[in-house]
Amino acid sequence: MDITKKFENLDNDKQQRIINAALKEFAENGYEKASTNRIVKSAGIGKGMLFYYFKNKKALYHYLTDYTLDIVKNEYLTLIDTTEPDFIERMKQAARVKTKARSDNPDTFNFLGTLLLTSEGEVSADQLKKIQELQKLGNSKIYDNINNTLFRDDIDVDKAFKLVRWSIEGYQNEISAQLAGRKMSSINLDPYWDEFYEYLDILKTSFYK
Incomplete structure (x- = not known):
């Protein structure tokens, strides 16, 4: 059984604690300055357990990268409705x-923001x-099938x-920025x-015309 499968067979709550602690650490400190000591402390696990599932910091970072990209694709991009031809209405949705x-x-x-700025070697x-x-x-989700004729003729559409x-x-x-630190469920x-x-x-x- 590979390391990823071992980790994903963990109790879901413990798995999510580790993921969230690691995402937060990398998001706040970047790859180079991220500390596995802070990650295990935040997740409430031993360091040996972290390295049982991920052989080093880079392996953990790679796992989080795949995890993040999958969420961005499945919970954001694929849900944008490209049948809406009005650009502003599509941006609204x-x-x-x-x-x-x-x-x-x-x-x-938050991790995604640092991921897009990371060096290629990471x-x-x-x-x-x-x-x-x-x-x-x-x-393609933002720009495909947009009806450009909605814009005024004297406007540069791009x-x-x-x-x-x-x-x-x-x-x-x-x-x-205004809502930072507040629970979204309470707003x-x-x-x-x-x-x-x-x-x-x-x-x-x-x-628009």
């Missing part, structure tokens, strides 16, 4: 999907390929795409979504 995925997997998405060639494939999938995307991402980042997001939709209406007024 994608934002809701991403918010839920991030709320369900906060440490995973992920495998297969994982680099997987990252590139996910980036390609993400672009620049409008970027402005809309930057506006939405900027709003999400601002709200994420009523409806007022934030209402405000978000108001901004989208302004974008439509600015860019």
Whole structure:
């Protein structure tokens, strides 16, 4: 039985404790400065147990990379509805999907941010390929089958795409900073979504016919 199978046969709660502790450690400190001592302390396990399942820090990082990429694909990208031809409406739907995925997997998405900045030597060639494939999938989910005729004739559509995307991402980042440290389950997001939709209406007024 390989190491991954051994780990995945662990009790689910213990498995998730280890994953979450490791994701958080790498997200906060990066690959080089991440400490396996802090990981085992946070997970409440012995160091020997961690290295029984993962022979070294790099093996653990590789496991977390695959784990994160699978969640991004299955709980975010594949759920974006590409039948919606209105770019702003599709971005609206994608934002809701991403918010839920991030709320369900906060440490995973924080780890993803550091993963995209990591050096090539810290992920495998297969994982680099997987990252590139996910980036390609993400672009297709956002831009394929969009009805460009909705935009005003005097608008550069590619620049409008970027402005809309930057506006939405900027709003999400601002709200994420405001809500940092609070439990998402205890927050009523409806007022934030209402405000978000108001901004989208302004974008439509600015860019659409």
